[in-house]
Amino acid sequence: DTEVTQTPKHLVMGMTNKKSLKCEQHMGHRAMYWYKQKAKKPPELMFVYSYEKLSINESVPSRFSPECPNSSLLNLHLHALQPEDSALYLCASSQDPFASNRYEQFFGPGTRLTVL
Amino acid sequence: KQEVTQIPAALSVPEGENLVLNCSFTDSAIYNLQWFRQDPGKGLTSLLLIQSSQREQTSGRLNASLDKSSGRSTLYIAASQPGDSATYLCAVRQRGSGGGADGLTFGKGTHLIIQP
Numbered sequence: 096d097t098e099v100t101q102t103p104k105h106l107v108m109g110m111t112n113k114k115s116l117k118c119e120q121h122m123g124h125r126a127m128y129w130y131k132q133k134a135k136k137p138p139e140l141m142f143v144y145s146y147e148k149l150s151i152n153e154s155v156p157s158r159f160s161p162e163c164p165n166s167s168l169l170n171l172h173l174h175a176l177q178p179e180d181s182a183l184y185l186c187a188s189s190q191d192p193f194a195s196n197r198y199e200q201f202f203g204p205g206t207r208l209t210v211l
Numbered sequence: 212k213q214e215v216t217q218i219p220a221a222l223s224v225p226e227g228e229n230l231v232l233n234c235s236f237t238d239s240a241i242y243n244l245q246w247f248r249q250d251p252g253k254g255l256t257s258l259l260l261i262q263s264s265q266r267e268q269t270s271g272r273l274n275a276s277l278d279k280s281s282g283r284s285t286l287y288i289a290a291s292q293p294g295d296s297a298t299y300l301c302a303v304r305q306r307g308s309g310g311g312a313d314g315l316t317f318g319k320g321t322h323l324i325i326q327p
Contacts (some may be wrong), residue, residue: 136317136319137300137317139254139317140314143313151313183252186249194260196242199260202254202256202257
């Protein structure tokens, strides 16, 4: 199984809502990532988790709150978002955070988020 | 800060042609380089991974080369088909702070159209 799954596929939320995005992988990968992709732009890194610990936060606003409850699951909690946060949110995983040379990142299909 | 550039930004050719997509990066201290394909509104599909110690990788009609010292990679697509139409993204991976996992830095992509 080389699949990263993300739910929901689409999400529409108001600026006062609280919602969560979910990502799962069952490949035994110990590094997980959140990326944000705006229309016609490349993905940009938001967060990196290594062995369920947050290792990189790319200066992301606190209205985005990541969580890694176990090695297979990654959440992104959303609160008080702005319309400019509308984007495709991509989750990825790779096998070993400390053997980065050998292992590719596998991406999920993304969650298309619209903030009204 | 690493910068990744892809040339050309867009390419439209009749099917059957052999194609070359170019990627350059400013910091040669990379762990590896990955080529992805992205269909409109979808996630990323990994095509090839080249480790920093390797010169090239092949998968079917795809061949990717890496010249780390000059900061360049090339993706060669042989005998192109309409199904190859997509955006092709090049991404590099570097050491994160603390020696652990780092995210990918992407180029802006090459939008490829193969005409039937």
